[in-house]
Amino acid sequence: MTVRRLSAGLVAAALFTPGLVACNAGGTPQAGSSASPTASASGTGAPVSSDAKQALLDSTREISNGNFRFTMSGAGSTAEGQVHEPSQSAEMRVSIGQPTDDLSMRLDLIHAKPDSWVKLELGGKTATSVPGAQKLNLGKYQHLDQTRIKGNRSLGFDFDQVDPAGSAVLTQGITEVRETGAGAYAGTLDVSKAAEAGSIDPAVVTALGPQAKSVPFTAKLDPQGRLNEMVVQIPAAGQTAAQEIRITYSDYGNATAAQKPPADQVVEAPAELYNLFN
Numbered sequence: 001m002t003v004r005r006l007s008a009g010l011v012a013a014a015l016f017t018p019g020l021v022a023c024n025a026g027g028t029p030q031a032g033s034s035a036s037p038t039a040s041a042s043g044t045g046a047p048v049s050s051d052a053k054q055a056l057l058d059s060t061r062e063i064s065n066g067n068f069r070f071t072m073s074g075a076g077s078t079a080e081g082q083v084h085e086p087s088q089s090a091e092m093r094v095s096i097g098q099p100t101d102d103l104s105m106r107l108d109l110i111h112a113k114p115d116s117w118v119k120l121e122l123g124g125k126t127a128t129s130v131p132g133a134q135k136l137n138l139g140k141y142q143h144l145d146q147t148r149i150k151g152n153r154s155l156g157f158d159f160d161q162v163d164p165a166g167s168a169v170l171t172q173g174i175t176e177v178r179e180t181g182a183g184a185y186a187g188t189l190d191v192s193k194a195a196e197a198g199s200i201d202p203a204v205v206t207a208l209g210p211q212a213k214s215v216p217f218t219a220k221l222d223p224q225g226r227l228n229e230m231v232v233q234i235p236a237a238g239q240t241a242a243q244e245i246r247i248t249y250s251d252y253g254n255a256t257a258a259q260k261p262p263a264d265q266v267v268e269a270p271a272e273l274y275n276l277f278n
Contacts, residue, residue: 052177052185056219059227060171066162067255072199074234074245081109083162087257088113090157092164102126110141110258111157117141117261118155120273132272141261142269153198154277165247166197167227175214183221188214189232199232199245207237226252 062068066085071078081092089112097104103124110117119141122130130136149155173194177187192212194200205212216233229248236242 052179052187053171053174055179055221055225056171056174056177056185056227057168059219059221059225060163060168062224062226062252063163063167063249065253066159067253068249069251069255070164071248072165072246074199075241075243079164081164082251082255082258083164084255084257085159085162088159089258090159090162091258097124099123103130108141109155109157110261112258112260113159114146115260116144116146116149116155116157117266118144118269118273119261131276132270135270135272136276137267137270137273141266142273143266144269145274148274152277163198165199165230166194167199167230167247167249169194169197170199170217170230170232171219171227180218183223183225183228185219185221187217189217191215191232191234199247200234204234204237204240207240208235209237211235211237222252224252 066083069080069082071080073079076098077094077096079092079094081090083090089110091111092107092109094107094109095105101124103122103126105123106121108119120136120138122133122136122138127133144155146156170189170191173190173192175188175190177185180186190213191197191200191205191208194205208215215235218229218231219227220229222228227249229246231247232245234240234243234245
């Protein structure tokens, strides 16, 4: 496998790009989910139910208040964390690949405005081939220069757009939806309108072509009508295998302030770290 720089969407969009860094023991890209999406999650081809769509649009409003825990998973990668707008802080733990892969990665990110830190760990037999690996301060919290990560979706965090998954953008792209049970919905999304959603890689959207306009999804709301789970079934496209993107939200209003790393565990991030993610 050729180790290359990581694209800027690692923590968000490119987190769900199969084969970005993870390869299996044989050196072939992982295929992501083996699910076979259907043409329509509801199977009816019915027009959009205005009540159902409005319920889903409304379900994302509480996310904008910036006080929740979340998870995202897809294409052999996972992310979990919390956002706490009252303290202007957030944290995220990202894992890409498995220990048996040629290369796997784990990032622990802490944001406490105006500062950010990342602890990076690499695994797999090709880890030492990562550019600048010997200077990456692996296993230590690295303090990030904000001027070098501004707009970088891998290392930065925008407290004006507090949802890492961009579920509000996703729900605005609903093209068909129906209620399947109490607080449960199924339908299709036009993900070509979701370029700003952190959970969808723009490169995958491009690869989907016309399929991008009708991607199956399901969603569940909690008893208060807030989004609890969204699952998007991305069809296979080009060299990208079919994948299931799963997003969950919990503990609305009950997140806590992120804890800054102990000073004795912090070093300044070297140029090699920024080069890896740019």
